[in-house]
Amino acid sequence: MSPSPEQGLVITDGQINHFKRNGFFLIPNPLGAEGVRAVDRAQQDIEPEWEATEFPQGFNRLACQWLMVGEPLLQMVEHPELLDGARRILGTETVHIGAVGLGSAVAVIGEDGRPQQQVQWHTDGGPDAQQVSFRTALDRHDTSNAPLRVLPGSQNRPPDEVADELLQLELATGTHDETPEMCFARHPHEVEVVLDPRWTLVWTPSTWHATGVKTAAGPRRAMGWNYYPAGGRTRDLEALKHIHPGWSDWPEDRQRLWGLV
Numbered sequence: 001m002s003p004s005p006e007q008g009l010v011i012t013d014g015q016i017n018h019f020k021r022n023g024f025f026l027i028p029n030p031l032g033a034e035g036v037r038a039v040d041r042a043q044q045d046i047e048p049e050w051e052a053t054e055f056p057q058g059f060n061r062l063a064c065q066w067l068m069v070g071e072p073l074l075q076m077v078e079h080p081e082l083l084d085g086a087r088r089i090l091g092t093e094t095v096h097i098g099a100v101g102l103g104s105a106v107a108v109i110g111e112d113g114r115p116q117q118q119v120q121w122h123t124d125g126g127p128d129a130q131q132v133s134f135r136t137a138l139d140r141h142d143t144s145n146a147p148l149r150v151l152p153g154s155q156n157r158p159p160d161e162v163a164d165e166l167l168q169l170e171l172a173t174g175t176h177d178e179t180p181e182m183c184f185a186r187h188p189h190e191v192e193v194v195l196d197p198r199w200t201l202v203w204t205p206s207t208w209h210a211t212g213v214k215t216a217a218g219p220r221r222a223m224g225w226n227y228y229p230a231g232g233r234t235r236d237l238e239a240l241k242h243i244h245p246g247w248s249d250w251p252e253d254r255q256r257l258w259g260l261v
């Protein structure tokens with residue numbers, strides 16, 4: 001049975017403790033089954049226009065696609081239970097939404113000449129970066145559809161130490177003539193997150209992560225949004241103002257939540 005939009009959105013201390021130790025947990029998709037279908041349709045309606053649009057330089061294109069969906073997504077990320085969870089995870093009263101994204105990120109991968117559609121091990125942030133990211137799949141990201149792979153607990157470890165460990169595991173595959181620049185090898189403690197549209201991953205991109213290989217045909221669309229404490233990232237501020245020019249008429253609370261004031 002699919003969860004309704006209001007069910008299961010209260011984030012528990014147990015989930016937050018799991019996040020602190022391991023870097024992730026899962027909640028029912030806050031959109032609910034109906035909402036997922038609506039966003040799925042909206043994404044397909046928007047894509048041709050988005051593809052044909054040249055956004056100003058420096059705009060993140062996947063953020064623009066997310067923002068083009070408009071109110072249903074704006075309201076989803078402003079859901080009081082999610083905001084409360086983000087505040088408790090980050091340990092602060094003041095949070096803002098600093099980065100969003102919608103679309104097929106894996107389509108971009110492989111354009112640099114690598115033989116397969118797969119993202120290498122990396123971290124976006126490190127132990128000092130305070131951030132919480134929500135990630136939903138519009139298409140099921142199973143083993144054949146380049147699932148996200150995370151290394152639990154690695155967000156709390158020195159980045160050099162984790163990088164050295166991943167390099168040794170990569171070398172142990174016996175497939176290299178020289179020291180590789182990118183590592184993909186399986187870590188014995190990694191978790192391959194099979195993300196079904198019914199569930200939403202709550203995680204910190206400070207956790208080391210990679211993807212599996214995309215061998216399945218068809219789309220692999222993801223949707224994400226990130227909360228930050230005061231002073232944190234405001235990557236998509238200009239894109240937000242551009243796509244929602246009426247922002248200056250928004251209530252002050254909403255402007256603050258989007259890092260506009």
Ligand SMILES: [Fe+2]
Pocket residue numbers: 122123124205209
């Ligand atoms: Fe990443």
